[in-house]
Amino acid sequence: xxxxxxxxxxxxxxxxxxxxxxxxxxxxxxxxxxxxxxxxxxxxxxxxxxxxxxxxxxxxxxxxxxxxxxxxxxxxxxxxxxxxxxxxxxxxxxxxxxxxxxxxxxxxxxxxxxxxxxxxxxxxxxxxxxxxxxxxxxxxxxxxxxxxxxxxxxxxxxxxxxxxxxxxxxxxxxxxxxxxxxxxxxxxxxxxxxxxxxxxxxxxxxxxxxxxxxxxxxxxxxxxxxxxxxxxxxxxxxxxxxxxxxxxxxxxxxxxxxxxxxxxxxxxxxxxxxxxxxxxxxxxxxxxxxxxxxxxxxxxxxxxxxxxxxxxxxxxxxxxxxxxxxxxxxxxxx
Amino acid sequence: xxxxxxxxxxxxxxxxxxxxxxxxxxxxxxxxxxxxxxxxxxxxxxxxxxxxxxxxxxxxxxxxxxxxxxxxxxxxxxxxxxxxxxxxxxxxxxxxxxxxxxxxxxxxxxxxxxxxxxxxxxxxxxxxxxxxxxxxxxxxxxxxxxxxxxxxxxxxxxxxxxxxxxxxxxxxxxxxxxxxxxxxxxxxxxxxxxxxxxxxxxxxxxxxxxxxxxxxxxxxxxxxxxxxxxxxxxxxxxxxxxxxxxxxxxxxxxxxxxxxxxxxxxxxxxxxxxxxxxxxxxxxxxxxxxxxxxxxxxxxxxxxxxxxxxxxxxxxxxxxxxxxxxxxxxxxxx
DNA sequence: ATGAAAGCGCTAACAC
DNA sequence: GTGTTAGCGCTTTCAT
Numbered sequence: 001x002x003x004x005x006x007x008x009x010x011x012x013x014x015x016x017x018x019x020x021x022x023x024x025x026x027x028x029x030x031x032x033x034x035x036x037x038x039x040x041x042x043x044x045x046x047x048x049x050x051x052x053x054x055x056x057x058x059x060x061x062x063x064x065x066x067x068x069x070x071x072x073x074x075x076x077x078x079x080x081x082x083x084x085x086x087x088x089x090x091x092x093x094x095x096x097x098x099x100x101x102x103x104x105x106x107x108x109x110x111x112x113x114x115x116x117x118x119x120x121x122x123x124x125x126x127x128x129x130x131x132x133x134x135x136x137x138x139x140x141x142x143x144x145x146x147x148x149x150x151x152x153x154x155x156x157x158x159x160x161x162x163x164x165x166x167x168x169x170x171x172x173x174x175x176x177x178x179x180x181x182x183x184x185x186x187x188x189x190x191x192x193x194x195x196x197x198x199x200x201x202x203x204x205x206x207x208x209x210x211x212x213x214x215x216x217x218x219x220x221x222x223x224x225x226x227x228x229x230x231x232x233x234x235x236x237x238x239x240x241x242x243x244x245x246x247x248x249x250x251x252x253x254x255x256x257x258x259x260x261x262x263x264x265x266x267x268x269x270x271x272x273x274x275x276x277x278x279x280x281x282x283x284x285x286x287x288x289x290x291x292x293x294x295x296x297x298x299x300x301x302x303x304x305x306x307x308x309x310x311x312x313x314x315x316x317x318x319x320x321x322x323x324x325x326x327x328x329x330x331x332x333x334x
Numbered sequence: 335x336x337x338x339x340x341x342x343x344x345x346x347x348x349x350x351x352x353x354x355x356x357x358x359x360x361x362x363x364x365x366x367x368x369x370x371x372x373x374x375x376x377x378x379x380x381x382x383x384x385x386x387x388x389x390x391x392x393x394x395x396x397x398x399x400x401x402x403x404x405x406x407x408x409x410x411x412x413x414x415x416x417x418x419x420x421x422x423x424x425x426x427x428x429x430x431x432x433x434x435x436x437x438x439x440x441x442x443x444x445x446x447x448x449x450x451x452x453x454x455x456x457x458x459x460x461x462x463x464x465x466x467x468x469x470x471x472x473x474x475x476x477x478x479x480x481x482x483x484x485x486x487x488x489x490x491x492x493x494x495x496x497x498x499x500x501x502x503x504x505x506x507x508x509x510x511x512x513x514x515x516x517x518x519x520x521x522x523x524x525x526x527x528x529x530x531x532x533x534x535x536x537x538x539x540x541x542x543x544x545x546x547x548x549x550x551x552x553x554x555x556x557x558x559x560x561x562x563x564x565x566x567x568x569x570x571x572x573x574x575x576x577x578x579x580x581x582x583x584x585x586x587x588x589x590x591x592x593x594x595x596x597x598x599x600x601x602x603x604x605x606x607x608x609x610x611x612x613x614x615x616x617x618x619x620x621x622x623x624x625x626x627x628x629x630x631x632x633x634x635x636x637x638x639x640x641x642x643x644x645x646x647x648x649x650x651x652x653x654x655x656x657x658x659x660x661x662x663x664x665x666x667x668x
Numbered sequence: 669a670t671g672a673a674a675g676c677g678c679t680a681a682c683a684c
Numbered sequence: 685g686t687g688t689t690a691g692c693g694c695t696t697t698c699a700t
Contacts, residue, residue, distance in 0.1 A: 001448075001693090003692095003693055003694085004693065004694065004695095005693080013670075013671085014670065014671045014672075015671085015672090015693095015694085016670075016671060016672080016673095016695080016696080017669085017670060017671075019694070019695060019696085020670090020695090020696095023694090023695080025695085025696090029669060029670090030669065030670080031669060031670090034669080034670080046446075048443065048446035048447045048448075049447060049693085049694080050390070050447060050448050050692085050693050050694070051389075051447040051448045051449045052386045052387075052389035052390040052395070052448055052692085052693080052694090053386075053390050053676090053692070053693035053694040053695090054693080054694055054695080055385075055386035055389075055676095055694095056384070056386040056387050056390050056676050056677065056678085056692090056693080056694075057675085057676055057693080057694045057695050057696085058676085058694085058695070059676075061386070063429070066430075071411060071414050071415040071418055072411045072412060072414075072415045072610070073411070074408045074411060074610060074611065076411070077405060077406045077407070077408060077410070077411060078406055080405050080406075080430075081405040081406045084405055084430055084432055085432075088432070093429055093430070093431070093449070094429070094430040095397070095427055095428070095429050095430070096400075096414075096418055096427070096428040096429070096430055097427070098418055098419075098422070109382065112380075112382035113382045113383060113384060113385040114335075114382075114384050114385045114386055114677095115385045115427070221614070250614045253614070254614065276406070276408060276611075277408065277610075277611045277614065280555070280584045280587070280588065280611065280615050281614050281615060281616060282615060282616020282617070283616070335677090337676095337677055337678085338677065338678065338679095339677080347686075347687085348686060348687045348688075349677095349678085349679095349687085349688090350679080350680080350686075350687065350688080350689090351685085351686060351687075353678070353679060353680090354679090354680095354686090357678090357679080359679085359680090363685055363686090364685065364686080365685060365686090368685080368686080383677085383678080384676085384677050384678070386676085386677080386678090387676070387677035387678040387679090387692090388677080388678055388679080389678095389692095390676090390677080390678075390692050390693065390694085391677080391678045391679050391680085391691085391692055392678085392679070392692085393692075448693095
């Protein structure tokens, strides 16, 4: 391993001179000559600054943690990608954490041990962030995704209400009126907001859906299956359904097929979330694209801002706005 | 921040006593009494060992880097999950890196700066690991996924030949003979091995497919599309096709639909790789499940072994073996 | 413009 | 059994 001292020796200068040049500190009042010698010596030797030493000294790691409940969710990949690229462009790297349940302890440890400067946390659906209570007294730079704890930690969220509204409006435009809503778990923040959007769109059309038209089973494929099963058992079958999540929508499709219900002929389906996979189901899903990539970016930007300036914010991602992607799972009411 | 010194003061002992107890070193000859005092003091104060300090001292981070070309590939999620869980159970954490092209420099830096103890690298399809040449002279603990550079870095690979063989045999069992093979890019290690398996299965059945029956376009959805387009242009249309990758298989499905070719009635499709998504295409894909999760685990285990014992290995994952998952995209030849 | 020196928090000899 | 001490490689006053 090549150290500053090695470079200093070779360049015939002091360690501090080398440090100043190589970390080009603002007060780098160094003559062009020595700077050159130092730079050359450093490259000759293949010098690399030691991360741990620097971190120990400055008490900053330039690493942000990303904690999610489930790495295997395909929705997560775009988020991850956005987070990674934003981190990279800010000179940070991402440390991956996983916490099935809201594991405040694990998060505390990450920051407490000084492994990361801050953390982006996605709590799992339906888990209220209250469990994160003990986090706020440690003034840990945390940013919550799709959840919030105003004033205590920062947060970033989609414009979920708008997303659901766009999906619902599309169905309305196609002439549907009996539009059901397959939602996530009731405690979930996103579910609440999507519900609001659905209801608002319906209200705008002068419609007030019955309670039974909304299921609140969750965001997994199986939840979607169960939701449709329940919805199709209703005395007044819906002609269309807004599904609050792609994964659940795949379940809806599966269940429809299972029951011999044709999509979109017998039932139109629109989901909130778009993902790589939505284009390849059969029929391809008409979906409202939520900006996951941007979400990842924004979240990382928010933690870094919090770390560097202390500012805390609760952001809603308004751009790019939720966008309808018309494929083949929704058709005009016949 | 609570340091060892703080704990020592509160417990009324020396720093080293505290260090010994809290990092329970094997030679921890400490009386039960002091041990207790120390433990209590530590919890009272909420002591957390400082990561950077320890890393600086022992020159080990207990972090392994995971470098992949594309975070958004859904195939990658299982790998990631496996890697994460193995790392966690070995007391390591994962640092995420991305390198579109084989970016030896980026990898060097990760290790050179002492950010990670070792790295798992998945080079992108079709990129020969030769580009990683300069890595070997730094004796960086590296493990390559689905590629190899024998004797210079370690590697972990699927039993790709077997995977392709299982897929091909299934089609053969269904009575097909004109079986085409939509493969990855010719330079890709996995493509070579899968090709071998395909050919072997065909040979066992006394068949020698013509050259035109194999495309080598790549592993993306569009590549799959293009592959099928080409295959269906052949004078003797294949009745079945083995696709070397799920993503490409989704392209094959899309193209078939586009051309009005019914799957499986007119064309049977089996792919190597299974993924969450394969079950939800239409028709659901019959696939050979490759153990991505285990791949992630094995790769991490291999780097850690390399780091801790210096051993280097080229592993092929034989268990769980590639397993045929029968869904609906392949049917008997009619 | 450059150098000397004091630590950051920790571990591991080495004393006692 | 327990304490003292010397660094790990770096940044950063403070001298010069």
